[in-house]
Amino acid sequence: MPTVIRYFGSYLKSPRMVEQNIIFYKPIIALNWKVCMVLERPPENKEWLDRIKELGVEIEYMPRPKRNFDLLLAYKVFKLCRKYRTDVIHCENMHTSPLIGAFFARTKVRLWTKRSMNLATELGRKPTLRDKVAVSTRLSAFLSTKILAVSNKVKEELLSLSVPDKKVLVYCNPFTRGRENPHTREGSREKYGYKDSDIVLVSIGHTVHVKGWDVLLEAFSAAHKKNKSLKLLFVGSFTDDHEKETYIELKKIIDKSGISENVKFIGYMYDIQLPLKAADIFVLSSRAEGFGNVILEALSEKLPCISTDVGIASQVIKEGKNGYIVNVNNKKNMSEKILQLVNSKELRGEFSKNAVVPDFILDSPQYAERNAKLYQQLIGHEEV
Numbered sequence: 001m002p003t004v005i006r007y008f009g010s011y012l013k014s015p016r017m018v019e020q021n022i023i024f025y026k027p028i029i030a031l032n033w034k035v036c037m038v039l040e041r042p043p044e045n046k047e048w049l050d051r052i053k054e055l056g057v058e059i060e061y062m063p064r065p066k067r068n069f070d071l072l073l074a075y076k077v078f079k080l081c082r083k084y085r086t087d088v089i090h091c092e093n094m095h096t097s098p099l100i101g102a103f104f105a106r107t108k109v110r111l112w113t114k115r116s117m118n119l120a121t122e123l124g125r126k127p128t129l130r131d132k133v134a135v136s137t138r139l140s141a142f143l144s145t146k147i148l149a150v151s152n153k154v155k156e157e158l159l160s161l162s163v164p165d166k167k168v169l170v171y172c173n174p175f176t177r178g179r180e181n182p183h184t185r186e187g188s189r190e191k192y193g194y195k196d197s198d199i200v201l202v203s204i205g206h207t208v209h210v211k212g213w214d215v216l217l218e219a220f221s222a223a224h225k226k227n228k229s230l231k232l233l234f235v236g237s238f239t240d241d242h243e244k245e246t247y248i249e250l251k252k253i254i255d256k257s258g259i260s261e262n263v264k265f266i267g268y269m270y271d272i273q274l275p276l277k278a279a280d281i282f283v284l285s286s287r288a289e290g291f292g293n294v295i296l297e298a299l300s301e302k303l304p305c306i307s308t309d310v311g312i313a314s315q316v317i318k319e320g321k322n323g324y325i326v327n328v329n330n331k332k333n334m335s336e337k338i339l340q341l342v343n344s345k346e347l348r349g350e351f352s353k354n355a356v357v358p359d360f361i362l363d364s365p366q367y368a369e370r371n372a373k374l375y376q377q378l379i380g381h382e383e384v
Helices: 015-030 048-054 071-084 096-104 119-123 129-133 135-143 152-160 185-191 213-224 241-257 273-278 293-300 331-342 345-353 364-378
Strands: 003-007 034-039 058-061 088-091 109-114 146-149 168-170 199-204 230-235 263-265 281-284 305-308 323-326
Touching: 003 071, 015 034, 015 048, 015 364, 034 071, 048 058, 071 096, 088 096, 096 109, 096 135, 109 135, 109 364, 146 152, 152 168, 185 273, 199 213, 199 273, 199 293, 213 230, 213 241, 213 331, 230 273, 273 293, 281 293, 281 331, 293 305, 305 331, 323 331, 331 345
Parallel strands: 003 034, 003 088, 034 058, 088 109, 109 146, 146 168, 199 230, 199 281, 230 263, 281 305, 305 323
Antiparallel strands: none
16 A cells, blocks of 8 residues: 655645545545645644544644754654655645655655745845755755646746756646636625726735735726726735735825725635625736636636736736736736726626636646546556
């Protein structure tokens, strides 16, 4: 019986996350694999683990690494791999230290799902010498048997660090199709105080520099001067300590531009189908994204999309068909594209018809089957 350790590295935060993990593990267990899941800590509701354990998944706990090279954690993973006689270790967000431990334990297959861009890209700044050396990223890439990049952009960044092309596979995040939106356009717009004649832009994320909401505000302000029907709805947290500084800067832009009555911050929402139903256009203004799931959410709601060229955007937005791609930090170009859509109901309708999640984005069961097959291939049970 082959064994896989999935080094999840975080904890289960919601029933939806539990359901996603159940879907992920089912085809692996159906192939008669033994599965161990490594979590940072138990969930708030310990009953959530019961359904995962019922599948036969064993749970282990390890704290987050204290730094990129946490040798104590590496040793713990070394012992865990030896304990389970592990064939495959699959690391998610935490990678370098677990991969070091797995390497010295002689685990045959070491996978790393890379979900985000490197730090300089995430912060929107020029890379320093330390960023260019990227010791942690390069070491994780060296130690990995395969790297699963969640988008072409993530793969391109890895290749720029001289990671061999054959080592990197693009494994886009899964997306659940066919979910009915229980909300109506009228009810959603009424909740946020919008009239039928308003044209509502929505952006979903949280209030940090990398999301580029300052650029979007500047672009919106310029567009609003030419079309007063425009409204802007921000969905995402803005009250956490690491968000407050950015939120203060955004408020300054709003006050200076005189658009306070046309911009709303509604905070974090678990149910983003509600604000999406109220919107006419979706905008992603990020300076960096590893993937950008919210674009898929917007397309599934038939919204025309405007996005910076980050994450999955250029793979799912067809220029001039269902949306526009603009350069990062280009508020002038973003404002122009906003106005093109705002000023033409016909164009919005055409883009809406073409707004679909493409077939290469797998749903969760298909993604899980593909992942299980990859495990089989890499340990030599199936041909690659």
